[in-house]
Amino acid sequence: MMVIHNLIAGYFNRNVTPMINGYIKRGSILTVVGSNGVGKSTFLKTLAGLLPPNSGNLEFLKVEKPRIIGYLPQKKNIDCYFPVTVFDVVAMGCWPRINFLKRINDEQKYLIWKALKKVKLLNLMHRCVHSLSGGEFQRMLFARILVQQAQFILLDEPLQGIDQETCEIFLSSINQMSQYGCTIVIVLHDNQFASKYLVYDTLLLTQSNSIWIKSKTNRC
Numbered sequence: 236m237m238v239i240h241n242l243i244a245g246y247f248n249r250n251v252t253p254m255i256n257g258y259i260k261r262g263s264i265l266t267v268v269g270s271n272g273v274g275k276s277t278f279l280k281t282l283a284g285l286l287p288p289n290s291g292n293l294e295f296l297k298v299e300k301p302r303i304i305g306y307l308p309q310k311k312n313i314d315c316y317f318p319v320t321v322f323d324v325v326a327m328g329c330w331p332r333i334n335f336l337k338r339i340n341d342e343q344k345y346l347i348w349k350a351l352k353k354v355k356l357l358n359l360m361h362r363c364v365h366s367l368s369g370g371e372f373q374r375m376l377f378a379r380i381l382v383q384q385a386q387f388i389l390l391d392e393p394l395q396g397i398d399q400e401t402c403e404i405f406l407s408s409i410n411q412m413s414q415y416g417c418t419i420v421i422v423l424h425d426n427q428f429a430s431k432y433l434v435y436d437t438l439l440l441t442q443s444n445s446i447w448i449k450s451k452t453n454r455c
């Protein structure tokens with residue numbers, strides 16, 4: 236379980252989010268919603284450890300501290316012109332598990348292949364990432380998450396620019412990962428669609444307040 240205590244996320248000394256208190260149970264799904272600019276991505280980056288909290292703290296119960304955190308950023312935060320292929324980007328999901336000097340083994344290659352198949356990108360695996368469409372790019376990032384097999388997964392608008400069929404594939408994979416015990420936090424603009432596939436709690440952020448809405452289903 237992650238405990239969030241009096242957390243204010245922001246940049247340098249500029250506070251962005253309101254004060255947030257709550258906890259995220261292992262194996263649960265939390266959606267983060269709110270209007271543009273309210274601090275959803277900033278909150279996610281703070282959970283990922285990419286930004287230090289401006290105040291308050293985040294704490295994992297010791298036994299549950301995840302070794303690997305999976306993070307799917309928004310496309311605008313990624314350099315799409317870096318000369319790498321789709322396979323290379325998805326293979327980065329293996330990096331936390333392999334020695335820097337070692338090559339990817341057959342088991343890991345199979346994992347990458349399975350992830351690319353799941354998101355329907357097998358035919359584009361040797362393409363340079365700068366030539367992908369927005370939706371293909373998002374599918375590639377999701378495949379990397381699948382390969383990572385992290386216990387704590389943070390997804391920043393994973394459904395952005397994705398067609399309905401692919402949304403269903405993503406949401407059912409997210410569901411499966413949570414059933415295997417992964418804890419998942421997802422920033423969404425519209426969580427109505429997701430509610431058809433997932434059972435989740437919601438953190439609603441406003442300029443002045445944060446409201447933690449518990450799921451009606453008692454899942455944990």
Ligand SMILES: Nc1ncnc2c1ncn2[C@@H]1O[C@H](COP(=O)(O)OP(=O)(O)OP(=O)(O)O)[C@@H](O)[C@H]1O
Pocket residue numbers: 246251269270271272273274275276277278
């Ligand atoms: N690197 C940064 N440095 C300073 N301020 C930033 C930085 N990134 C974002 N901000 C500001 O922080 C605020 C919250 O941004 P954030 O991206 O977290 O909002 P959001 O709720 O995810 O918005 P959206 O729904 O538009 O994606 C905005 O006012 C934004 O301009």
